[in-house]
Amino acid sequence: MNELNEEINLREELDKYLRYWPWFVLGTLSCLLIAFIYLRISVPVYDTVASVIIKDEESKGGGLGAGAAEFADLGLLGGMSTNSIENEIGLLKSRRLMINTVRALNLNVSYYDLNGFNSEELYADTPYLVEVVNLNKEELTEADEADLNQFSIEPIQSSEKLQLNFTESGETLEVQPDELVTLPFATIIIRDNPESSDKESVLVKIQAVTDVADTYREAVEINLIDDNATLLEFNLGSPVKQKAQDILDQLIFEYNKEAIEDKNEVAVNTAKFIDERLQIISGELDTVEVGLEDFKETNNLTNIEAESQLIVENASDYRKREQEIQTQLSVAQSIISYLQEEGAESGLLPADIGLEGESVNAQIASYNDLVLERNRILSGATKLNPTVTRLNQQIEQLRQTIMGGLERTVNSLQIAQRGLRQQTNLIGSEIAQVPAKERQFRDISRQQEIKEALYIFLLQKREENSLSLAATSPKAKIVDSAYTLNTPLSPKPKIVLAAAVLIGLAIPFLILYVRRLLNNKIERREDLEKITRAIPIVGELPRIAKGDSDLIEENDRSVLAESFRILTTNLQYLLVNAKHQDKGYCLYTTSTVKGEGKTFTSINLAMTLANTGKKVVLIGADLRNPQLQRYDTESKSLLGVSDYLVNDDHKLESLIHDSKFHTNLKLFLSGSIPPNPSELLRQSKFGRMLDELREKYDYVIVDTAPSMLVADTFLISKYADLILYVTRAGYTEKKLINFAVDAQNDGKLHDISFVINDVKTANFGYGNKYGYAYGQDKPSFWERFKSSL
Known part of the structure; x- marks a missing residue:
């Protein structure tokens, strides 16, 4: 039994999110589109690997062959004698060695392609080579912060000169190749690259050697393969394969060079x-x-x-x-x-x-x-x-x-x-x-x-x-010179696409979860049922689309009409035990506060009953803020309930008039707004009025005032056979439902039944859950998508 309950609860929780499935589809497709664009424009980074064995020379040339003892006697193997591989790793990752590497490869000067979609680094394929003769580090640091340390080199047509364009400052400078060029932060010489035949535009960026060394020092990873060996593996991720290979090879060379100098000391x-x-x-x-x-x-x-x-x-x-x-x-x-x-x-x-x-x-x-x-x-x-x-x-x-x-x-x-x-x-x-x-x-x-x-x-x-x-001999024996793996280190398409799908599903889920977490309004049947099951729910009324009519017509097959037909059918089961079986039924519509749709519910319920051939009279009992006149503007000046209760000379038949909606539907409006509506409704004459109307009509529907704002509904509730308590999805706060529960428990209201108004099609619990009435064509995908919003 517990497993069944858990399965039902899990299914209900899934349904709360699956009804918004278009959002999950849209989120997934959007994230996949972004992922495809990212994969298209991003520059792949490849992993470059090299490995060396650090020779352990503590043992005076162990493993070097039969002549090792003779060399040891001559003192030839008495160089670096540390057996701590961690010290060697620390030396390989030292700032000094990386600075020597950057200087040897001239890495503080970078070249980028200006003709492609992405500004890819050219490295050795650059058409021009920039040699830094002299560098002012302080000036270069200030220029770097303002992006003034980069400029483009463009050939001048029909001339051997080159034009330097400083994008940030907008300055240009014409220079001659192979001659000194003085910049605010450096003195350089621009030469043609003999290995490149294309003389296209190129972007040049000059940085401080120490800054570049610090960057690559953090990027290079050195790992000990086995705790019982001295085999080290170097890893460097870079979009330029040849550059990464040169860096690792040069770093190992600089290490061996220093080790040899150390030994020869x-x-x-x-x-x-x-x-x-x-x-x-x-x-x-x-x-x-x-x-x-x-x-x-x-x-x-x-x-x-x-x-x-x-x-x-x-x-x-x-x-x-x-x-x-x-x-x-x-x-x-x-x-x-x-x-x-x-x-x-x-x-x-x-x-x-x-x-x-x-x-x-x-x-x-x-x-x-x-x-x-x-x-x-x-x-x-x-x-x-x-x-x-x-x-x-x-x-x-x-x-x-x-x-x-x-x-x-x-x-x-x-x-x-x-x-x-x-x-x-x-x-x-x-x-x-x-x-x-x-x-x-x-x-x-x-x-x-x-x-x-x-x-x-x-x-x-x-x-x-x-x-x-x-x-x-060198201290680091090269096992594998630097080589680059063919599979990109990043981005990895499978991981990016999988992450896009997960994010596309997670974003709508989180939005819905947070919205549900912060939402204090009722949205669907389940919200009411969690608060109370003592009061039945007799109907759910759909949200009216913009531009659609909010009144039911004769032979209407809309979702709204079907919802009210379901509502009237459910009322029949509740009215079986009504007191006055030989007379018409008296139904009240009320709500907690105004704006929840009780008048809308009253008039459409009356229309639905009238369409079934029943004689119906609709009474406007909200004497303070009458709303029935909105649907029949011509009757605003007519006398009504308040006038009847104040003046005994008025005849009931003279105050009831035909409606323009249906021949079986009569309207008994609220009339003039009195200064003392509560005292008028407290009169027994109101009860006698209802009894008289019961004799003539099959249904007497009373549109009352909001229950929490005024006591009018409580004063006349004893005359009702059934009270329809209207709530509005996305409007009525959940805590206000307790007011209706307390009112019934305290005896202020009786025979209450909830009606949920303005429910999104996606939130329907029963009935028209799928957004279309029986016998109608299934709506399009776009219509179903809009209904889930």
Whole structure:
């Protein structure tokens, strides 16, 4: 049972909207038309995609092949070593990289076609190219706000000159191609595009590089494909396919370019350090060799090595070890001197220059990584950035650690050097008899060998460092260069058309829903039935179209006539239990306020009964505001009810006259307007008048005053067999219906039945619901559409 009730309620709710189906059809067709126009004039936006793999170099060249370890030993893979892919995404979306991209592609100058229906961007197909030589950003910003930063270029017939038209200001300027043109905000040069043969008009718009970069920075989307990988996908929506592809490719190029520069920074600093040391060692080596040469010349020595070969062989092992220690000591002291120099904390340390001790080399590599990371963050932040502060602290701590380690290394080397010298002294005692010249020669030779070994070592490291510069690879490996999908990103026809249908249905629905929500007037039978079911509804009267007659005629087959026939039929069931079965019936028509159509209902009800052959008299009992005279203007001066009640000399038959509407219909008008209508109607004479008329007529219809405004109807209600309470659709407020309900409950009115007047055809509950009477042709679509309004 509950399911049945829910189904009925749902059907009723649907009927409330389906009766306005022409509005839904019109709304849907209108939105579809707008959608088709939108699809026609809109420029499609296509999705351009590119993808790269960010190499993870934290593992010192993992995955690069068998030679990766050798490159790692040479320090070639010690560049950017961040393993945070979020940092790389942030760098790719940085304003700096996008500004470099815009400048490289000259994207701050846009070209648009003036000949097409839409001003489509031309990009590379432009007939002219504008080169911005100089730009005043402040002037350009002011010009951009007033749209003065755009102008059209048109060729001048029979001339090589071009004409610049500034649309907003109305100014024109003739210029020569390939020459400087001074504008208020920039200095430009206009050149012919060799790749375009058409020299048509073109619109040029110049913007600030930073503004364009900010726009594309927001438009480019970079997404991590998998959390466990470093594969990034770039997306950019643009109506110009080639432009979007160039932007993504250039952005990746700028990223790789900066990454390579970042990686080479360590190698460049190392090369600088090695060159400085080579200059010093080269000078010292020259001094030693010149001293050896002078010593030999002065002492006439030719083959002193052969003479002391035996002793040298005994001391060679100690000398070799002392040479290695001296080399290590020189390198360590050089690095300590470098660290103690002013400003050394902001630079990089030379890596892998032959210093023994894995811990010190690892600390130097870590120090360089921290400096690189700090410098890269500083490119987009200030020194007060918490991350920069933290990195500075780590760099300082590691610098102190490196200096401490090097100092300990120097101490260890010095201790070892002293031990070797003691051993050398012991051997020296064995060669005490060797001439002083031999000892001096050996000292000079030893210094020569040490300087020469150090010089060769530095040359080797310089070559290795040059190799690292040549072997630097891009950080972002391109998986797919930028390509554009063929399906437009927007607008999508299916989605647009589906949205148009939904909006076309939603707009009428919302309008009807809000109108119903805010409407406090009755519109249809259901509105009355929701308020009360204690009072029956005996009839619904249709709205009279403009120009149509509001009076029923004889043999009338209109919708109005059919509605009153249904009304009279329903009255027969209500009058079955009337008190005076042997006399005529007395029917009252009243309403809550004026203007609801009680007089209209009274006269047409009388006409309908008269057409059935019944004798009917229509009484105008609204003594304050009589309305029956509107339908019979010739009877305005006749005497009527008020005159009969005031003067006993008037005979009832003399005050009733024939109507011009029907021979069976008599009119008993209200007469003169009295000063005391309530006192007149309160007289028992009014009841006797009705009884007398009942004897002569089949129906006595009394057109009374509005019930809520005056008490006249309440005073005479006891004489009625049935009271027709007229309401008007779109006019009578719902809260006023409670007045009729209370009046019946309080006994002021009895046997009330509602009549709904002025009902739209679409709102008919029963009877002529479909807008045409039985036997008539079905109305046209346009007529049914108008009836739903």
